[in-house]
Amino acid sequence: MSAEQTAGNGADGAGIVVSDTTGDRWETVVGLEVHAELATATKLFSSAPNAFGDEPNTNIDPTSLGLPGSLPVLNRRAVELAMAVGLALNCDVRPCVFARKNYFYPDMPKNYQISQFDQPLNVDGYLELPDGRRIGIERAHVEEDTGKNSHVGGDGRIHGAEHSLIDYNRAGVPLIEIVGRPDLRSADDARAYVSELRAVLVAIGASDGKMEEGSLRIDANVSVRPVGSDELGLRCEIKNVNSLRSLGRAIEYEARRQVDVIEGGERVRQETRHWDEEAGRTRPGRSKEEAEDYRYFPEPDLVPLVPDPDWIAKVAEGLPPLPAERRRRLAEAAGVLPAQVALHVERDLDHLALAAIERGGDPARVVNHVEHNLAVDGAEALDPGYFAALVTMEVSGELTATQAKAVLAEMVTSGRAPAEIAAERGYEAMDTAALDVALDEVIAEHPDDWAAYVAADDPKKAKKLAGFFVGKVMKATAGQADGKAVNQALAARRAASGG
Numbered sequence: 001m002s003a004e005q006t007a008g009n010g011a012d013g014a015g016i017v018v019s020d021t022t023g024d025r026w027e028t029v030v031g032l033e034v035h036a037e038l039a040t041a042t043k044l045f046s047s048a049p050n051a052f053g054d055e056p057n058t059n060i061d062p063t064s065l066g067l068p069g070s071l072p073v074l075n076r077r078a079v080e081l082a083m084a085v086g087l088a089l090n091c092d093v094r095p096c097v098f099a100r101k102n103y104f105y106p107d108m109p110k111n112y113q114i115s116q117f118d119q120p121l122n123v124d125g126y127l128e129l130p131d132g133r134r135i136g137i138e139r140a141h142v143e144e145d146t147g148k149n150s151h152v153g154g155d156g157r158i159h160g161a162e163h164s165l166i167d168y169n170r171a172g173v174p175l176i177e178i179v180g181r182p183d184l185r186s187a188d189d190a191r192a193y194v195s196e197l198r199a200v201l202v203a204i205g206a207s208d209g210k211m212e213e214g215s216l217r218i219d220a221n222v223s224v225r226p227v228g229s230d231e232l233g234l235r236c237e238i239k240n241v242n243s244l245r246s247l248g249r250a251i252e253y254e255a256r257r258q259v260d261v262i263e264g265g266e267r268v269r270q271e272t273r274h275w276d277e278e279a280g281r282t283r284p285g286r287s288k289e290e291a292e293d294y295r296y297f298p299e300p301d302l303v304p305l306v307p308d309p310d311w312i313a314k315v316a317e318g319l320p321p322l323p324a325e326r327r328r329r330l331a332e333a334a335g336v337l338p339a340q341v342a343l344h345v346e347r348d349l350d351h352l353a354l355a356a357i358e359r360g361g362d363p364a365r366v367v368n369h370v371e372h373n374l375a376v377d378g379a380e381a382l383d384p385g386y387f388a389a390l391v392t393m394e395v396s397g398e399l400t401a402t403q404a405k406a407v408l409a410e411m412v413t414s415g416r417a418p419a420e421i422a423a424e425r426g427y428e429a430m431d432t433a434a435l436d437v438a439l440d441e442v443i444a445e446h447p448d449d450w451a452a453y454v455a456a457d458d459p460k461k462a463k464k465l466a467g468f469f470v471g472k473v474m475k476a477t478a479g480q481a482d483g484k485a486v487n488q489a490l491a492a493r494r495a496a497s498g499g
Contacts, residue, residue, distance in 0.1 A: 045072030066110025086122025115143035136181030355384030
């Protein structure tokens, strides 16, 4: 283990890197740049297809290849999707200007990228996380994607490769680059941010969000600073991270590396670094360019884009309910915090839960079943009226929790009414006398365990032994006993025995 370790992610420890050698405490600061390919039929400035997985160099045309005399024509649908992203991220949608970002890479055939610089389309927004925190969005601008290099031989990087291949299918695909403010303080924060952002993009139909296909790519700017400092440290940019797991690992490694550098008496170099998944470390790339290095200037072949207010309003009206709003709706109906129903929205089962609550289902039991018992295929098609009826049967005591779970599972596969399934299975509530008999028999069969349960001083041990007896009773009654009633009966007997 290295000299540093990342502290726990509680309120006091999130984002703190603790040095075992000096006792100093450092705060991790993260800002993410997320590049999302927009879900258009054609490219940003031409009619070439925008499609993933086709044969290399088939979705091309003179504009994609940067051939002399080819001129860009702006894709209206791409602009609409970009405005939808800005509105969903609470940005101000403004008139904007396209610019040429000049640099030479073999995947940019015309040696510049058409992007936006000092006048982007979307500015000053925020993304609300499931826990209610708002992460600032500096800008969300439109640009064209590059082609794709494949380095053959060696470790897959250009250094040591035998030769390189270039696929221009992706060149010119419309991108929106969402530049977040440095408001994130840990790898967990970063993962939560990207998960929420991806959910928003998919919800509004702007992108398919498939990181494994490159539709969503992340650059992570990471720096460290002493706890209590307001100054940002020199950052390193980790390029093109393509999974949430890799993102978290890369941020944690890079923060530790920077602390090692500083505590070793050296200075962090501002540079681009690449994540090596196999080695579990970042590796240096190139010195980090600043804006002046790209020699931005207005794109002479495109006029300024000035979205009409009516056009913006129409795009806004077409937005569906977003994840944050859906969490709030269900949380209010269930009487819980929005963070407690984040999983329900993520699984797209919040509509089912709301409908069941509206039909009289007990809110607490509805959200509990959705979280624990409906993470299965076909759950979204469950009849909300039947779901509410099942919950009512459980709350009234007609069904035990175990029986309700079994009935619910069959409801998902068969679509039948809960009362019909329960009657067919012979489910009925076990009366107190029958439960007492079953408990007597189980205790008699396990006298040593019962004595240990009665005498247990350690709450954890007592809980474990109680679970043992509940399981035995449930087995003896073929699941007809109510687990809550069994626990209550056990506790009463233990107290009567002097435990």
